[in-house]
Amino acid sequence: MSALAEVTNLNIEFGSGPHGTWPVRDVSFSLNPGETLCIVGESGSGKSLTGLSMMGLLPPGARRRFGEYRLLGQSLANASDRHMEDLRGKDLAMIFQEPMTSLNPSFTIGDQLTESYRRHTGATRRAAQDRAVELLEKVGIAGGRNRLRQYPHQLSGGLRQRVMIAMALMCNPKLIIADEPTTALDVTVQAQILRLLNSLQEEYGMGLILITHDLGVVAKVADKVAVMYAGQIVETGTVAEIFGSPQHPYTEALLGCIPLLGRTRSGEHLRAIPGTVPALHGDLGGCHFRNRCDYARPACAGQPIDLREIGAGRSARCILVGDHQPRTEVLP
Amino acid sequence: MAGYILRRGSVAVAVTIVVSILTFLFTNVAVDPAISMAGEGARQEHIELVRVQYGFDQPLYVQYGHWLENWLSGDFGTSFRQRRPVVDMLQERFPVTATLAFSALALALLISIPLGILAALRPNSWLDRITLSIAVVGMAMPSFWMGMLLIYVFSITMRWLPISGGSTPMHYVLPVITLAYYVLPPIVRLVRSGMIDILRSDYIRTARAKGLRRHTIILKHALRNALVPVVALGAVQLGHLLGGSIVVESVFSLSGVGLLAWEAIRAGDLPVIQAILVIMAVIYVGLTLLSDLLNAAIDPRIRVS
Amino acid sequence: MTEPTAIADYRILPVEPEAVSANRRLGQRIWANKGFVLGAVVLTLIVLIALFAPLLVLHDPNATNLLARRVPPVWHLWFDGDMKASWAHPLGTDQIGRDYYSRLLLGARVSLTVAFVAVVVSGIIGTTLGIVAGYFGGWIDAVISFFITTRLSMPAMLVALAVVSIYGGSLTIIAVVLGLLLWARFAVVIRSTTMQMRDLEYIAAAKAMGCSTLHILFRQIGPNILSPLIVVATTELAVAILLEASLSFLGLGVQPPTPSWGLMLADAKADLMFDPWLMMIPGIAIFILIFAINLVGDSIRDITSVEERS
Numbered sequence: 001m002s003a004l005a006e007v008t009n010l011n012i013e014f015g016s017g018p019h020g021t022w023p024v025r026d027v028s029f030s031l032n033p034g035e036t037l038c039i040v041g042e043s044g045s046g047k048s049l050t051g052l053s054m055m056g057l058l059p060p061g062a063r064r065r066f067g068e069y070r071l072l073g074q075s076l077a078n079a080s081d082r083h084m085e086d087l088r089g090k091d092l093a094m095i096f097q098e099p100m101t102s103l104n105p106s107f108t109i110g111d112q113l114t115e116s117y118r119r120h121t122g123a124t125r126r127a128a129q130d131r132a133v134e135l136l137e138k139v140g141i142a143g144g145r146n147r148l149r150q151y152p153h154q155l156s157g158g159l160r161q162r163v164m165i166a167m168a169l170m171c172n173p174k175l176i177i178a179d180e181p182t183t184a185l186d187v188t189v190q191a192q193i194l195r196l197l198n199s200l201q202e203e204y205g206m207g208l209i210l211i212t213h214d215l216g217v218v219a220k221v222a223d224k225v226a227v228m229y230a231g232q233i234v235e236t237g238t239v240a241e242i243f244g245s246p247q248h249p250y251t252e253a254l255l256g257c258i259p260l261l262g263r264t265r266s267g268e269h270l271r272a273i274p275g276t277v278p279a280l281h282g283d284l285g286g287c288h289f290r291n292r293c294d295y296a297r298p299a300c301a302g303q304p305i306d307l308r309e310i311g312a313g314r315s316a317r318c319i320l321v322g323d324h325q326p327r328t329e330v331l332p
Numbered sequence: 333m334a335g336y337i338l339r340r341g342s343v344a345v346a347v348t349i350v351v352s353i354l355t356f357l358f359t360n361v362a363v364d365p366a367i368s369m370a371g372e373g374a375r376q377e378h379i380e381l382v383r384v385q386y387g388f389d390q391p392l393y394v395q396y397g398h399w400l401e402n403w404l405s406g407d408f409g410t411s412f413r414q415r416r417p418v419v420d421m422l423q424e425r426f427p428v429t430a431t432l433a434f435s436a437l438a439l440a441l442l443i444s445i446p447l448g449i450l451a452a453l454r455p456n457s458w459l460d461r462i463t464l465s466i467a468v469v470g471m472a473m474p475s476f477w478m479g480m481l482l483i484y485v486f487s488i489t490m491r492w493l494p495i496s497g498g499s500t501p502m503h504y505v506l507p508v509i510t511l512a513y514y515v516l517p518p519i520v521r522l523v524r525s526g527m528i529d530i531l532r533s534d535y536i537r538t539a540r541a542k543g544l545r546r547h548t549i550i551l552k553h554a555l556r557n558a559l560v561p562v563v564a565l566g567a568v569q570l571g572h573l574l575g576g577s578i579v580v581e582s583v584f585s586l587s588g589v590g591l592l593a594w595e596a597i598r599a600g601d602l603p604v605i606q607a608i609l610v611i612m613a614v615i616y617v618g619l620t621l622l623s624d625l626l627n628a629a630i631d632p633r634i635r636v637s
Numbered sequence: 638m639t640e641p642t643a644i645a646d647y648r649i650l651p652v653e654p655e656a657v658s659a660n661r662r663l664g665q666r667i668w669a670n671k672g673f674v675l676g677a678v679v680l681t682l683i684v685l686i687a688l689f690a691p692l693l694v695l696h697d698p699n700a701t702n703l704l705a706r707r708v709p710p711v712w713h714l715w716f717d718g719d720m721k722a723s724w725a726h727p728l729g730t731d732q733i734g735r736d737y738y739s740r741l742l743l744g745a746r747v748s749l750t751v752a753f754v755a756v757v758v759s760g761i762i763g764t765t766l767g768i769v770a771g772y773f774g775g776w777i778d779a780v781i782s783f784f785i786t787t788r789l790s791m792p793a794m795l796v797a798l799a800v801v802s803i804y805g806g807s808l809t810i811i812a813v814v815l816g817l818l819l820w821a822r823f824a825v826v827i828r829s830t831t832m833q834m835r836d837l838e839y840i841a842a843a844k845a846m847g848c849s850t851l852h853i854l855f856r857q858i859g860p861n862i863l864s865p866l867i868v869v870a871t872t873e874l875a876v877a878i879l880l881e882a883s884l885s886f887l888g889l890g891v892q893p894p895t896p897s898w899g900l901m902l903a904d905a906k907a908d909l910m911f912d913p914w915l916m917m918i919p920g921i922a923i924f925i926l927i928f929a930i931n932l933v934g935d936s937i938r939d940i941t942s943v944e945e946r947s
Contacts, residue, residue, distance in 0.1 A: 057540055089543030101534040105633055106556050116542035151632045347787045472928040474879050476886050477920035488910050575792030579883050593795055594887055597802045605799055616790040
């Protein structure tokens, strides 16, 4: 089965010279139709920028370079702005983090739902509205045509996010990128939205890249996982592999931070990862995690560390891969 | 929405009443109206005669009551200086001021909105810098000096345009340009900064993510939101233009309401002064109300609440 | 197990930026802003000129010299070959032979005096009203807002004209009248700033700790009002200068023989065709002064708003 999307060697640079930063370095992954890839990392890891670069929506001042970027067989590494414009909203869609500010307050949601459909398919207003109503039902918003006349401020955050999802689906995209879609929502609503995304994916068979910092979300929806730290992918694998036997010290530490019912004893200190994420100027020389890593040794500094393949779709960016014992036990 | 209009409307009416009271107090208390009317140098008996005949000896609130009554029936009093109904004088002069004000605002909007958008699309480019310079220079230039400069360059040196007076449309070119440059800077800065902020917003990012074309995003999504404060500003500026064109009318010798006010003030012509002050207040208040209503019409968040 | 003393250099990552105190950073940014520096320098220069004007004049600004009327500025000697121009009157003379340079310097005094007094008076009135309205809210706010709206419904120019025409046009009267007219913008801005801050959590925390209202007003809200206050003050300073010049231009401001830039411009109008410098010089002076004030105000606004955002 050929991959739906393939990114090889993505680099994003801001500025240049001594003040330049490299928020994303050497990122590669691939996705098959119907699959969900979760890109996990903390703020500043470069995960959002990765998603934006796939859409061609990087902020001005950012320069991206793909080794290769293939979507549905086409190479988009050097696609023009015009080409990306034609793809966005049609084959490629994105959902953002902040439902409260992601919709234009001056237009009805009907207007905002139908405009991309009409732009990409040339449909009439009537036909577009019918489709909008159909999709609103799919995402669990009842009320038919009347809903279309409402304005964003009349809807709650959860409803707005559902509208965003419906909007993304209007033209039947093959790939959806969701950047922290549930972070700004209440916990109960989070679960609903995730279930919704899951069921829609099963129904329409599109690929989903879900960007998050929440390991709980990863556990619920992911097929494949890519862990990012300080601009690089440090580990990839299936969700079972990542949670079961993390190979990179960062992943291990992340999982170790989660307090577990029945395992963490009362009175025990919650584990945190000491130190801070490095600033991304210039060349960090070697492993980006070494200032916080329990297993660091001299060979970690100096040479840039490559991503080492451990199996099919399984890799880790650590020189100790295979050599050390994970300290967290297998999660239930 | 109805409640909103009602509230705003009642404030407007209250303000107008207060201004009328203040104006009345000012023109009848600060100056002795009998003296103004009789003229300076008139004899004491003459002044007293005038005082009784015109009711200036009655209690203030009675005088105010009469004055209000007359006003509401369209009688704005009789000019001390010209012995004509003030209403007539205003009617003669108003078209000049109105033409100036509306033309100037239209010209200013016509230039500043596109310019502000273009500057916002290319921040820190040469176009942006020129736009900001135009705005910054405009804010530092007194309008009467600008007028004189324009006269010097275009009327005297180049002889393209007449120097002063208001008989032909060509006479209005320089005054309109002067006034337009007076109100243009705040508008262009507002459009520019509004567009810059909006173009960075989340919903514009959403619009881009939907693959909408650039001109759709700028002209439909962004501009619509950027214009909301411009409407309010435009109304305020129109008020300033209507009330503040005194100096420009003076420089270009245009017989408008502004010049009338100046002449009346110099001559102590109280009814005219009163009338102009109150009418200006009505216009200001009316424009503010209008801009509130326009805002409600444009911004759904105000309307549907 | 890693020992604390044996942290080898392989663990150390390249440099992290050093922390600088917030105030020092603000100071650095203010002085790095070229607009601010230029504006502040020019403004200080003009203030100094105004202060020391009597010492800097070349002639008595009111001394007429009918033999030296409308003498052009000294550069006409070089460019036009006009022999009347000389360094005795570097900026020429006006229609009755008074030295233009000296009158210009004194005019600076007039403009700045009126403007500063007006801004101080209106600033005090407006800030007080704004803080009271913004902090206490309720009917107090409603009343004060009503006053503000009423004041804004009357064109300042007309009211100033009317008042001055009755009470005469002395420096003091004009300054006071402007001071009593220009408080509205202060009130509006300070009110909204106060309201924004009143709702912030640290005010609630201060109240919970039992701080008195006065204390909160002075120690908590006060310092944060400073930067919007300065920005509004510069705007109103420019407005006051323009108003005074306009009033004088219309003949209802400062009365002759006191030199005011507005008066000089009014007198220059008749001589526009043959002696344009009479109009150019005071006009450029007003322009430079207001430009400098706007530069200072704009740059302070830009700097402090960026601070808020980050």
